Structure formats: C-alpha cells, structure tokens
Amino acid sequence: MKRALILSGIFLLSLAWSAAPARGQGAAQPAQAQAAQAPTVALSPSRILLETFYSGAQVRVTGTAPSGAELLVTVKGPEAEEELNRKARVGPIWINRGKVHIAGAPSLFLSFGTRPARDLLGRPVLDELQLDEAAIREGMRISPEEFDQPVIRANFIAMKKNQNVYQEEAGSVKLGPAGPAGAPYSLEFHWPRKAPPGSYKVEVFACRGGVVEASASSELVLEEVGFPAWMAGLARERGSLYGLLSVLAALLAGFGIDFVASRLGKKGVMAH
Amino acid sequence: MSIFLPVAGVSINLFLLVGVGALVGFLSGMFGVGGGFLLTPILMMIGIPPTVAAASDSCQIVAASSSGAAAHFRMGNVDVKLGSILLVGGLAGAAVGVRIIKALRAMGNADLVITLTYVVVLGSVGGYMFLESLQSLRHGALAHKPHKPGATQSLLGRLPMQMSFPRSGVQHSIFVPFVLCAFVGILAAIMGVGGGFIMVPMMVYLLRMPMHVAVGTDLFQILFTCAGVTFMQANTNHTVDLVLALLLAVGSSIGAQVGARVGKLLRGDQLKILLATIVLLVMVKMAIGLVLTPSSLLSYAKGH
Numbered sequence: 001m002k003r004a005l006i007l008s009g010i011f012l013l014s015l016a017w018s019a020a021p022a023r024g025q026g027a028a029q030p031a032q033a034q035a036a037q038a039p040t041v042a043l044s045p046s047r048i049l050l051e052t053f054y055s056g057a058q059v060r061v062t063g064t065a066p067s068g069a070e071l072l073v074t075v076k077g078p079e080a081e082e083e084l085n086r087k088a089r090v091g092p093i094w095i096n097r098g099k100v101h102i103a104g105a106p107s108l109f110l111s112f113g114t115r116p117a118r119d120l121l122g123r124p125v126l127d128e129l130q131l132d133e134a135a136i137r138e139g140m141r142i143s144p145e146e147f148d149q150p151v152i153r154a155n156f157i158a159m160k161k162n163q164n165v166y167q168e169e170a171g172s173v174k175l176g177p178a179g180p181a182g183a184p185y186s187l188e189f190h191w192p193r194k195a196p197p198g199s200y201k202v203e204v205f206a207c208r209g210g211v212v213e214a215s216a217s218s219e220l221v222l223e224e225v226g227f228p229a230w231m232a233g234l235a236r237e238r239g240s241l242y243g244l245l246s247v248l249a250a251l252l253a254g255f256g257i258d259f260v261a262s263r264l265g266k267k268g269v270m271a272h
Numbered sequence: 273m274s275i276f277l278p279v280a281g282v283s284i285n286l287f288l289l290v291g292v293g294a295l296v297g298f299l300s301g302m303f304g305v306g307g308g309f310l311l312t313p314i315l316m317m318i319g320i321p322p323t324v325a326a327a328s329d330s331c332q333i334v335a336a337s338s339s340g341a342a343a344h345f346r347m348g349n350v351d352v353k354l355g356s357i358l359l360v361g362g363l364a365g366a367a368v369g370v371r372i373i374k375a376l377r378a379m380g381n382a383d384l385v386i387t388l389t390y391v392v393v394l395g396s397v398g399g400y401m402f403l404e405s406l407q408s409l410r411h412g413a414l415a416h417k418p419h420k421p422g423a424t425q426s427l428l429g430r431l432p433m434q435m436s437f438p439r440s441g442v443q444h445s446i447f448v449p450f451v452l453c454a455f456v457g458i459l460a461a462i463m464g465v466g467g468g469f470i471m472v473p474m475m476v477y478l479l480r481m482p483m484h485v486a487v488g489t490d491l492f493q494i495l496f497t498c499a500g501v502t503f504m505q506a507n508t509n510h511t512v513d514l515v516l517a518l519l520l521a522v523g524s525s526i527g528a529q530v531g532a533r534v535g536k537l538l539r540g541d542q543l544k545i546l547l548a549t550i551v552l553l554v555m556v557k558m559a560i561g562l563v564l565t566p567s568s569l570l571s572y573a574k575g576h
Contacts (some may be wrong), residue, residue: 055274084570093562095384098390100362100570151569159568193283202533228278235279243506246514247499253518254338254495257525262343 007190028165037066037182038214039204048191050224057191059220061202064182069206069213070114071173072121073187074131075220077165077200086147100147102156105140107132108165110193112187116170120207129212131205133157133168164192197222279513286519288318293523299550300524301531302543308333310516311520311555312463313390320516322386323377326463327505328513328520333498335521336528340492351481354449358471358489361450362497365457366399370504373462377509389462391559397470398551405544420485428478436493440481440489443531447480460494461501468494 040063048057083105088097113120116131127135136238137153160166169189176184203217224232235242275286276541296311308329315325344350376382431445456471468490475486535543 052276052278053274054276056283057548087566087571094564094566096571155569159570162568189367194281224278228276231514232281234280235506235512240342240503240509242510242514243503243512246512246517247334247502247505249337249514250331250334250502250517250521251499253521254335254525255342257335257521258339260343261339261525261529262346 039063039065039069039071039182039185039206039216040068041202041204043202043215043218043220045216045218048220048222049196049226050222050228052227054228056193059189059191061187061189061204063185063204063216065175065185065204066182066206066208066213067178069183069208070120071175071185072111072113072117072205073173073205074112074203074205075108075110076106076130076203077195078198079104079106079256086152098147100152101143102141102152103141105156105160106130107135107198108135108192108200109167110189110192111162111168112172112189113170114173114175115265117168119170120210121205121212121216122210125211129205133161133166136166163194165194192221195222197224275519276516277320277324277513277516279511280320280328280516282319283344284318284320289432289516290520290523292318293332293520294527294530295523296520296529297524298531299547300336300468301528301533302535302538308468310550310554312386312469313558315338317518322510323373323382323509323511324513324516326386327502327509327511328516330460330501330505331367331377331512331517331540332524334495334502335517336524337491337495339525340528341488341495342444342490344488347484348439349484349486350492351437351485352492353435354437354440354479354481355489355492357446357449358453358493359496361453361456362460362493363365363500364450365454365459366461366497366501366504367457368454369458369461370460370501370508374508377491386462387558387562389459391555391562393463393470394551394558395553397473398548398555400473401544402548402552405541405548408541409545411525440479440485442480444479452478453497457497458499461504 024143042062044060044062045057048059053269061073081101082105084100084102086100087094090097106272111117111132117126118134121131126132127138130136130139137157138151142152144148147193157166167189171190173187175184176186198221200220201217201223202220203215206213223229231242234245273286274283275289276283292311292314294430296308296314312322312325312329315329316322322326341350373382373385373483376385428444428448431447433446434443435446436443447479452474453471456474468487471490471494472483472486475481475490476483479486481489502512538546
C-alpha cells in the first residue's frame with residue numbers, strides 16, 4: 001500500500017513535471033497568435049506626382065492594428081551622405097569654414113504615434129530601429145571627427161526640422177474601437193514640399209509594453225512627371241541646349257511684351 | 273495656386289512670383305534703373321536657393337531689357353557703336369564672373385561672396401545716391417553745377433585709341449568703355465543683376481553721355497550681357513530656372529508699365545532719394561544677416 005502510494009506520488013509528480021513545459025507552450029501560443037495579427041497598412045495616394053502645378057499633397061495612412069496595441073507610424077527617406085557647409089564666426093561676420101559630411105541619417109523622417117515615441121517604446125528599441133530624432137541624432141556619422149560633434153548633430157536635426165523634412169507628431173494616429181480583426185486606425189498628414197523625388201518607406205509599428213509586437217510597411221513614391229521632369233532633365237543633362245532655349249524664350253517674351261505694349265499705344269520701356 | 277519650379281526644386285505660389293516681379297518692375301518703371309539688384313535678395317527671402325535666384329534673375333533681365341531696348345531703339349536712344357564695345361567688355365567680365373562663382377562654390381563661399389558683394393555695392397551706390405539727392409533737395413537748382421573736366425577726365429582723354437561716338441556726342445579711348453563694362457559684367461555674373469544701377473551713373477558721370485542715350489544703350493548691352501550670363505550659368509552651373517524667370521518677366525513687364533506712370537507724378541530728386549532709401553534698406557537687412565548668429569550653423573554646399 002505504502003509502495004503504491006509512493007508510486008502514485010512519483011506518477012503525479014512526473015505528470016506535474018511534464019505539464020510544466022506544456023503550460024509554457026500554452027503561453028506562447030497566444031503570443032504567436034498576436035504576432036500573426038500584424039498591422040495592415042494602406043496609403044492614399046501611394047504615388048505623389050510632381051507636376052507643373054504641384055502644391056504638396058495630403059497623405060492618408062489607414063489599416064488595422066492588433067487589439068490593445070498602440071501605434072507608431074514612421075516615414076523614412078533613403079540614407080545618403082550629405083555634404084554641408086559649416087558656418088563659423090570670423091571677426092564680426094559668419095562665414096562658411098570647411099565642409100561637413102554626414103551619413104547614416106534618413107533624408108526624410110516623419111514620425112506619428114498614438115502617443116510620443118518615447119512613451120511607446122524603450123530607448124534600446126528606439127535606438128536600434130532609429131524611430132525618433134534622438135536616435136537619429138546619435139546614430140549619424142560625422143566627418144571630419146574633430147568638428148564639434150554635439151553642435152553639428154543638433155544643428156543638422158534643427159535644419160531638417162526647419163525644412164519640415166523631419167517631423168514628430170504625437171496623437172495624430174487615431175485608433176477606432178477594436179473588433180475581431182483588430183482596431184482600425186487612420187492618420188492624415190501633409191507631405192513636406194521640400195522632399196525630393198524618390199522612394200520613401202512607410203512603417204507601422206504595433207507597440208505593447210515598450211517593445212515592438214509586430215510591424216508592417218509600404219512604399220510611397222514621389223516622382224517628377226511631365227513638363228517639370230522634362231525641364232529638370234534638360235537643365236541637368238543638356239546644359240548648353242537648355243541655356244540656348246532659356247535665352248530664346250526670354251527674348252521672345254521680351255519682344256512679345258514690347259510688341260503688345262506698342263500696339264496698345266503705350267511705351268513699352270522697361271528698365272532692367 | 274502653386275507652381276513647381278523644376279530647377280529650384282520648390283513649389284511656390286504662382287501669384288506671389290508674378291507679384292514679386294510686378295513689385296520690382298514697378299520700381300524699375302518708376303525709377304528708370306534697377307530691378308535686378310532688388311529681385312535676387314527678394315527671391316532668396318521667399319525660399320529660392322541663392323544660386324538659382326541669381327541665375328534665373330539674369331534670364332528674367334533678358335526678357336525685360338529686350339523689351340526696353342526695342343522701345344528705346346525706335347526712339348533713337350541706342351548708341352550701337354559704343355554699346356558694342358560695352359558689350360564685348362561685359363561678356364568678358366561675365367565669363368570671368370561665372371568662373372569666380374564656380375570656384376567660390378567649390379570652396380563653399382559663393383553665397384557669402386554674393387551677399388558681401390551686395391552689401392558693398394548696394395551700400396556704395398545707395399549712399400552716393402542718397403547724399404547726392406539730399407543735397408539736390410536742399411539746394412534745389414544750385415546743386416546742379418555743370419561738370420568741369422577733372423583730373424580723371426584729363427587722364428581718360430590721354431589714353432590711346434581714341435574713338436568718336438556721334439550718337440552720344442562723346443570721344444573716348446576704346447579701353448575706357450571696355451574696362452568699365454568688364455567690371456560691371458563681373459558684378460552681373462556674381463550678383464545676378466543687369467548692373468544698370470552702376471552702369472548708368474558711370475556712363476553719365478565718366479563717359480559724359482546724355483541720360484536718355486545712356487539708359488537706351490545700357491539696356492542694349494545689358495540684354496546681350498545677361499543673355500551670355502544666362503547661357504553660361506545654364507551650361508556651367510545648371511542653375512537657371514526658366515519657369516521662374518518667365519513668371520517674373522510677366523510680372524515685371526506689367527509692373528513697369530504702372531511704375532512709369534506713377535513715376536511721372538514725382539520729381540526727379542524725390543524719385544532718387546526714394547530709390548536710394550530702398551537700396552540702403554536692402555543693404556542694411558543683408559548686413560544684419562551677416563552679423564547675427566545664424567539660425568543654423570550648417571547649410572547645403574550646392575545652394576540646395
């Protein structure tokens with residue numbers, strides 16, 4: 001009897017032992033289910049055309065987020081090394097003294113969240129994925145290294161913000177009530193006029209407990225088309241022909257104006 | 273309504289550009305000289321990159337001066353002989369000026385030199401005009417003393433290769449108008465201006481030309497000089513924005529017509545002191561910009 005009790009005890013213990021990893025796996029299953037429930041992303045428009053009468057564009061980002069998660073949406077331009085003049089004071093005036101090369105920073109960085117990025121994600125995650133201006137500031141590479149690094153980093157970010165190509169906006173992502181497929185969200189923002197043509201990556205991060213739970217991305221393309229594309233290409237690639245056309249067009253305009261003014265009986269005398 | 277400027281790479285309100293052209297054209301029509309020297313800094317203020325503003329301004333001057341030169345030619349106010357010498361000097365100067373700008377851009381100092389040249393030239397011309405017209409206003413007709421040949425005139429008269437210019441009624445060594453216009457050509461290329469506000473006083477005070485012939489001849493040579501500058505800027509620096517230049521030309525042609533009519537309501541001295549005040553205000557604004565701590569210690573190397 002006693003032996004039977006001991007055997008039963010061992011059996012129950014072994015059952016309990018074998019059950020423990022099963023509970024761990026059971027806890028992982030909902031996490032996997034949540035990971036599978038990645039956010040979706042749709043852009044409207046997904047192509048912005050720089051036409052003759054381009055005046056900027058309004059971009060709308062929509063989709064669904066995992067239930068209970070908060071969102072951070074970023075738009076990044078390609079990284080490119082930038083050559084900049086560095087101003088320094090010489091006597092009473094400010095002049096350009098030397099060039100600075102900055103690499104490792106996106107050409108454009110827009111960040112929108114349900115809350116500020118630093119409240120949604122931990123600093124290590126923000127730094128690793130470059131998800132806020134502080135992370136970009138510290139991540140960029142500056143040469144020559146002897147220049148005042150913190151001042152240049154701060155001025156670079158300030159210059160980009162001044163051009164509106166770096167923006168951080170909290171509370172602009174609107175989350176709707178959660179349903180079986182997740183919670184619908186929407187974001188609307190004005191596309192910066194100074195952003196150059198190119199391809200931009202739009203990423204949506206579902207954040208929970210300071211980490212990225214899941215993410216999705218899409219591409220936004222900005223391209224010159226029609227007359228501006230033709231003219232910019234001509235100016236860049238066939239400078240002499242473009243110069244000749246510019247002079248002829250200006251002469252035609254000038255003599256045309258004089259012709260009209262003289263026909264109207266006015267003196268078409270215009271100073272230069 | 274906005275328009276995308278293909279070379280400047282920015283989108284700007286179309287009416288703002290035509291309006292800026294009209295404002296400068298109004299001042300040009302009113303005061304008889306100038307326009308370009310005000311336009312480039314205004315374009316920089318509204319967000320056009322400095323090198324594109326200067327180059328496109330030259331293109332705009334081609335349109336404006338061709339119209340003015342055609343009208344003056346019909347009235348017999350163009351000294352083609354003297355104008356041709358001025359033109360050759362101007363083109364030589366413009367070629368040098370474009371090279372200077374290219375070298376300065378490589379060194380990262382182009383924008384600084386454009387600004388400093390503006391400050392010095394605007395300060396000198398504005399200051400001289402202001403004092404001269406103030407004296408005129410105070411003393412009336414007494415201030416207008418006839419010119420006596422001074423040491424400079426005597427020196428110029430002794431130079432070789434003297435030539436007669438019947439339309440202007442003067443005689444000069446061929447080198448005088450050549451060197452004079454080469455200097456203005458360099459300034460035109462660096463500043464993106466026609467140079468009329470320097471050239472016309474020089475033609476009147478140094479070459480002793482009648483005022484109306486000076487204006488007509490100046491327009492004639494400026495047309496060719498700026499055509500040359502436009503071509504060279506487009507070919508070498510790729511900074512001419514034709515869309516921008518044509519919009520400004522439309523505005524300035526309308527403004528010049530209105531300005532010419534308003535100008536007739538004011539006396540010559542009043543006009544000159546008003547222009548001198550505007551020139552000095554622009555100079556002071558730019559000088560302050562050089563001394564004050566800039567909002568950013570970094571700027572784009574290629575006039576982005």
